[in-house]
Amino acid sequence: MGRLVPAVTRALDILELFLDGDGVLSAPEITRKLGLPRTTVHELVTTLAARSYLVPVPEQPGHYRLGVRNYQLGSRYAEQLDLAAEGRRVAREVAETCDETVHVAVLEGMDVIYIAKVDSTRAVRMVSAAGRRLPAHCTAVGKMLLASLPEEELGTRLPGPGGKPLRAMTENSITSPDELREALARIRVRGIAVEERESNPDVSCVAAPVRDSTGRVVAALSISVPTIRWNGRRCAELEALAARGAADLSARLGHRSAA
Template sequence: MDTTFVKGLTLIELLANSDEPRGVTSLARELDLTKSNVHRLLTTLVATGYVRRNDANASYELSSKVWEIGLKVGSRFNLAKIARPHMTQLAELTGESVHLSVLDMAEVVYMDKIESLQPIRSYTSVGGRAPAWCVATGKAMLAQLPPETLRLRLTQPLTAFTDQTMTDADVLAAEFAAIRKQGYAVNRGEWRDGVFGIASAISDATGRVVGAIGISGPGTRFKPREIKSWGLMVVEAAQAVSRLVGGTGRGD
């Protein structure tokens, strides 16, 4: 048996079960390995794209590459397949485009999308990315992260893409608190001028956020009354998907 390979797999599993990025010292202690051994393993995993290093505090966490592999072989846990019926229902109820996103550091990756049938709609593509602090699905997921993890992901200074983009840490903290309280996030033209969105996070059996479901479209159609009613619909859809992947579906 290749012991180095086994150590590498054990390290990947440990990082997968960690809620926050980990340092070499704590990893070495938990694995009962020397720090130099762990550092060599991490260097290899970073070079092969399975782990990413945060230079700000020399911590490590898994990259989206592990998730991408899991999507190919994890038919028993296919989030897009599970969420699709609820996305379809949401599209029918609102008439807007519906997205399913996952979080990759400070960006969202669009896993699935149902296009609105309306002539004027938002334009995104499956596999595309967007800054998480600017879009509804991203804000919904960021709001559920532990403060330290959130701080590491949203490294200042943040880029402003429109006049509505929130970049101040205190403003974002207040925004995330409001999102946790009401259960859904709203993007009011923060990524692209005039494009609004509403989204809610999806959680698994451990309470960990695994994605977000949301709608988007021209801001002219997102009036206060619609935002409130559609927000409740989005929360209901996210909670339904959460229950299907083992979560409580309570939006805790």
């Protein structure tokens, strides 16, 4: 475990003081409660206020309350909890239908993070875990999520045309940024992503987008199949099932599909 940063610990200690009482504190009260030097508290409070984690109370000069940034972080945390919980429920239903491994993943930078996973009951199945991180361009869920980004945002994440090759996980991985852009364009048209042995030499996957109440793609649902059970007909069946599962999860998040 890494070393704790004293300044960060003290800043968090200050924020947690506001969980008790009426939620309003002055710098002297913070100093007394935490036993910190007055100058240290002044610097930390000033920094937290500058970042909107604390705001001055107009009717009480020298007093502070929690700022909007805490609400924004809490709301995002709540959204992720809902997505993960609902994702597990839908993934379980999809897995019961096809008896293959089902994931729900979100995008972070150029990686995907699996937030929900339900295993196949078959002896031969994909081995993974919730919380695992993989390069997005090597996975069906990742390519689905990258394809859903606005072009300008995608441009900030991918190397430019002819740029540095992307990391390969297998000999089938896409390593050319230009080739990846072409693949993403096809995925946008189809609304479904497929990868064949690009992240694991023994596994292929299909994935569909998950949308929230605003219509924004916030995750993707995938079905992973060992190569021994993979063929064109099975791929088509699982594409339809992944699309239905993703639509179900989207509906649970408040998305209303077009008629």
